[in-house]
Amino acid sequence: MPTTVTGLVLLVVLLLPGLTFVIIRERRGSERRPTPFRETGAVVFCSVLTELAALVLFALARGLMPGLTPDVGRLVREGLGYARDHYAQLGWWAVGLLLFACALAAAAAALTAGKPHASAMSAWWVMFDSWFPGENPLVGCILEDGSYIEGRQASFNVSSEDSPDRDLVLVEPLNYRPPGETETHAVPWGAACISARRIVTMFVSYPPAPGRATRAAAVATQGSAPAAS
Known part of the structure; x- marks a missing residue:
C-alpha cells in the first residue's frame, strides 16, 4: 500500500478505469460476489488495458500534432523543470487521457454486462x-x-x-x-x-x-x- 499522499493519489488514478468498469457492470447486470483476488484482478487488468489504449492514442496524437502535445522526452530528461514550465499542458493531457480510459472502460462494461453467464x-x-x-x-x-x-x-x-x-x-x-x-x-x-x-x-x-x-x-x-x- 502507498505510504504517501502522492502515492495514494497515483494509485487511485491508475486504478480508476478498472473501478469504473466494475461499478458499471454491477449496476447493469446480475450482482456477483467474486473473490477479492478475482475482483482485484479485474480492476487491474481493465485499468492496464484501457490506459495502454490511452497511451496509444497519445502516441498517435504526438506523431500528428507534435506542437500541441507534451514532449515526453524532455519531461524524462528535465523532470520537474519541464513540468513546471508546461504544467497546464501536462495537466490537461493527463486528465483527458484518464477520462478517455474511464470512458473506454465504461463502454466495455456496458457492452459486456447486458446478460451474465448462465x-x-x-x-x-x-x-x-x-x-x-x-x-x-x-x-x-x-x-x-x-x-x-x-x-x-x-x-x-x-x-x-x-x-x-x-x-x-x-x-x-x-x-x-x-x-x-x-x-x-x-x-x-x-x-x-x-x-x-x-x-x-x-x-x-x-x-x-x-x-x-x-x-x-x-x-x-x-x-x-x-x-x-
Missing part, C-alpha cells in the same frame, strides 16, 4: 430478465403460511445467489388469498414487498406477444427449466 444467474434473474427482458410479468406466490399473493413484478433483488435474504416487490393490481381460504380477493394497496424466505412456490405469467411461443420453445429446447424460489 453460471452467474439466479432463478429470479432467469425468470424476470433472461427469458423475456424488459417486461413486468404477472407473478403469483404461495407463501409458507398457505396464503397466496399476486401482482405485477416491479423490482427484484439481482443477486446471483438464490438467497432467502432478499425481497420481491409486486405492484397493483394486487390479489390476495388469506391462509385457509379458497377465494382470491383484490386488495386496494399499490405495492407489496415479499421476503424470499416466505415464498414456497412462485408462478410467472408473461404478457402475450408475437413470437412468444416460438421463443419459449427455443428456451425449453436449450435445456432451461422454470425455477421456483
Whole structure:
C-alpha cells in the first residue's frame, strides 16, 4: 500500500478505469460476489488495458500534432523543470487521457454486462430478465403460511445467489388469498414487498406477444427449466 499522499493519489488514478468498469457492470447486470483476488484482478487488468489504449492514442496524437502535445522526452530528461514550465499542458493531457480510459472502460462494461453467464444467474434473474427482458410479468406466490399473493413484478433483488435474504416487490393490481381460504380477493394497496424466505412456490405469467411461443420453445429446447424460489 502507498505510504504517501502522492502515492495514494497515483494509485487511485491508475486504478480508476478498472473501478469504473466494475461499478458499471454491477449496476447493469446480475450482482456477483467474486473473490477479492478475482475482483482485484479485474480492476487491474481493465485499468492496464484501457490506459495502454490511452497511451496509444497519445502516441498517435504526438506523431500528428507534435506542437500541441507534451514532449515526453524532455519531461524524462528535465523532470520537474519541464513540468513546471508546461504544467497546464501536462495537466490537461493527463486528465483527458484518464477520462478517455474511464470512458473506454465504461463502454466495455456496458457492452459486456447486458446478460451474465448462465453460471452467474439466479432463478429470479432467469425468470424476470433472461427469458423475456424488459417486461413486468404477472407473478403469483404461495407463501409458507398457505396464503397466496399476486401482482405485477416491479423490482427484484439481482443477486446471483438464490438467497432467502432478499425481497420481491409486486405492484397493483394486487390479489390476495388469506391462509385457509379458497377465494382470491383484490386488495386496494399499490405495492407489496415479499421476503424470499416466505415464498414456497412462485408462478410467472408473461404478457402475450408475437413470437412468444416460438421463443419459449427455443428456451425449453436449450435445456432451461422454470425455477421456483
